[in-house]
Amino acid sequence: VPKVFAQQTAFEKTSRDGDILFSYQWNLPNGKLTQLSFSVNQREFLKPFATFRSYDRKRALRELNYQVNQYIQRQRWYGVEATLSPRQEKLTLSIRKARTEPLQQRYQQQLTKTQQFFNQQWRDYLSANYYRKLSLPLGETGIVPDAVTIAEKTQSLLRTLVVAIGNELKDNSRRSYTNYVGHFVQSIPYDSLSSKLSSRGDGFTPPNYLLLNNRGDCDSKVSLTLALLKEIIPEARMIIVYLPKHAIFGIQMAKQANDITLMHNGTEFVLMDVAGPAVLPAGQLSSDVQFLVNTGQYTVIKGN
Known part of the structure; x- marks a missing residue:
């Protein structure tokens, strides 16, 4: 388990003139403090998925x-x-x-x-209702939130956040953007996921409400990551990898020597665990998550 933990050192949310202003501070893996701010129109931002309910x-x-x-x-x-x-x-x-x-x-x-x-x-x-059927290899099946469609529907709401990220990173590599977004999402406080696939969606929060509430479980965090990176790097193929009690993100990009990857339909994806609080760059997974991937205990859903 890595010794570095992602943690917001500051989070502020203020309403002004019909807008919501979000401000963040968190530590990057190198220990450097980074800041990010963006604002959204409150009504537009909160309209999609205002009535989203877990599957019952x-x-x-x-x-x-x-x-x-x-x-x-x-x-x-x-x-x-x-x-x-x-x-x-x-x-x-x-x-x-x-x-x-x-x-x-x-x-x-x-x-x-x-x-x-x-x-x-x-x-x-x-x-x-934005649900989908999900089956895991050991025969477990259930109904879960359709994280991919939900990411698609909220993508346009995140444009001011994407612009703020672009201003920080400017012209940079696919990996730099993936790591920056991943570390930002890792630093958001974590809500644990239900262990049962049948009630897996109980804590799911769509990306706009995850940002508003400043907390989310791993499925919700993967959906937010997907929404942000599809807006930033639309040409990159992406996947969600569902595991027992967990979900991680995968993106098509140049592989580095020690990257943990997954081959799906002829494309190699570099894997990233955005759940936090552990700070893990793209290509690195904790040993227990890597074990689940290595032993094939996963289901892949195309992100785009």
Whole structure:
């Protein structure tokens, strides 16, 4: 475990004339104190994802149960019904017993069409609420916030921050920008992630609200990193690497001798853990995270 920890030495947030001014101070790995300030229009900045909620299976099934039953009523079908379990943890589609074989076949067709309708509604529900299905190699599956789409939707809100970073680094290498953004995100106070994949999104904070609250878990921090670096280096390919209880960032750039990398679809990505508080430059991971990568316990999601 590295001995250097990223820590903000100062953070200020002030509202003035409809704007929010953010000011940061933190120590770079070389011990040098760095400062960064930017301002945003408060209304524009806080509008996206103001009502973002963590995934709740019971709430989702209640909504879907209502939609499916409305669908069955509109079709005037009597051969199929949708029922929600008493604890609202399962939605079951069932078929009635018919008196004749032709009628039974018709009921079966109704069931098939209702199942198709449910599947489409389920996909639409996930998409509309910025969730996605995630499966990890050891068979664990769950619903998590769609960190890539959320990063895309908040990218334009971060332009004044990107300009401030550009003023600091000017004409610099891909690695310098990646490290600077990574260390900035590492220095933001950390919120721990739920250990269960089923409740993994509980603490997720979209990039604009992560900056506003000045704290976030690893999934949220990866989404912020992705939003910033896609705005700064749009031509670089990027990935999110989901691990058990953790997530890290990957970017396509010139490899250095000791970099830890991951090959995905023919592209080599240099990995970076932006969770903090450990200060880790691009290409370096803690031994436990490196073990998960080396043993293939990850799922890669394309960042762009």
